[in-house]
Amino acid sequence: MKIYEKAPAKINLMLDVLHKRPDGYHEVEMIMTMVDLADRLELKELPGDSIIISSQAGYIPLDEKNLAFQAARLIKERYQVRKGVHIHLDKHIPVAAGLAGGSSDAAAALRGLNRLWDLGITSEELQTLGAELGSDVPFCVTGGTALATGRGELLTPLPDPPQCWVVLAKLPINVSTAEVYGRFRSHKVQSHPSAQQMIQAIEQGSFSQVCERLGNVLEDVTMELHPEVRQLKETMQRLGADGVLMSGSGPTVFGLVSKEAKVARIYNGLRGFCKEVYAVRLLT
Missing domain, CATH: 3.30.230.10 (Ribosomal Protein S5; domain 2)
Structure with a gap:
């Protein structure tokens, strides 16, 4: 069996x-x-x-x-x-x-x-x-x-967030979660993302508000260790993703994209930056 x-x-x-x-x-x-x-x-x-x-x-x-x-x-x-x-x-x-x-x-x-x-x-x-x-x-x-x-x-x-495309890009580096958390200092965080605001955006089914309220306090720590993660995020934003964020302790950066027509352009643009790029949907 x-x-x-x-x-x-x-x-x-x-x-x-x-x-x-x-x-x-x-x-x-x-x-x-x-x-x-x-x-x-x-x-x-x-x-x-x-x-x-x-x-x-x-x-x-x-x-x-x-x-x-x-x-x-x-x-x-x-x-x-x-x-x-x-x-x-x-x-x-x-x-x-x-x-x-x-x-x-x-x-x-x-x-x-x-x-x-x-x-x-x-x-x-x-x-x-x-x-x-x-x-x-x-x-x-x-x-x-x-x-x-x-x-x-x-x-x-x-509830599930509004359905959209997700473009994921992972740089050829490994990030230690333990090191990122070890270097994190809460008093250095200038603004904390709000769970309640993100929940409200999800409950209202507002894709634009979900994109606006993306936030990850570990980004600055990982980007200090690996500046290329910041470059990847800026590249994805420049290519037109609606909302961009590093996932977890990184180094993967994802972009939320509402229109399928944009996905190929973002995907192809990122392939020049790193090899591991994926265009997928949210699992809802």
Whole structure:
């Protein structure tokens, strides 16, 4: 028996960091939604008790460093499953890109193993398990659009934002999320994006207001480390994207585009700037 799961990428429509918590994590406020760029997982039961990860991508770990491996190990230990599994990752989401590719793979592994082994775990329980693997995993378990608070694991579902095209561009650099958060200083932030204003724009179905209210307080930190991220954002704005923002801790920059006629021009213009460019739709 084989089970298939889709693991979509996420983007942050807004990301605010409020303060550092006593446990070392940062208190955040984020609005996340998913786009139609996805990894695909094939899960197959194995005789024995082993976890095997494979992938066509030569640039990801296939051992316990892989979040899908960690998800399988966690679910086996927590629910005392004495069965093996082979998980094949068909990778399409860029790695270390601010798009939660690894977290979405882990979430898809949790969902898929729940089905493969008929464990009857609720979505809420899967989210709680996911929080042990990473701050973005609970959101990726259910997807959609949500306000995330705490360290990212406390979720409030939101309506879908207005449908549009999303052009994603990832520079050939890797950004360390830990380094970006480590360098972040809240007192240096000149203006914080408003979650409530973005929620209002989404609820009103106003594409123009969603674009106006995009904001990410980590942008300045990443752009200080990697000035080419700022150049990429300015290039996307110049090419005519309606709203442009860096996703997560970067380095991926996305542009929201309402008119399909603009998409090819932006896509082709960015291909001269970096190789990894994608034109997709919001997942609604």
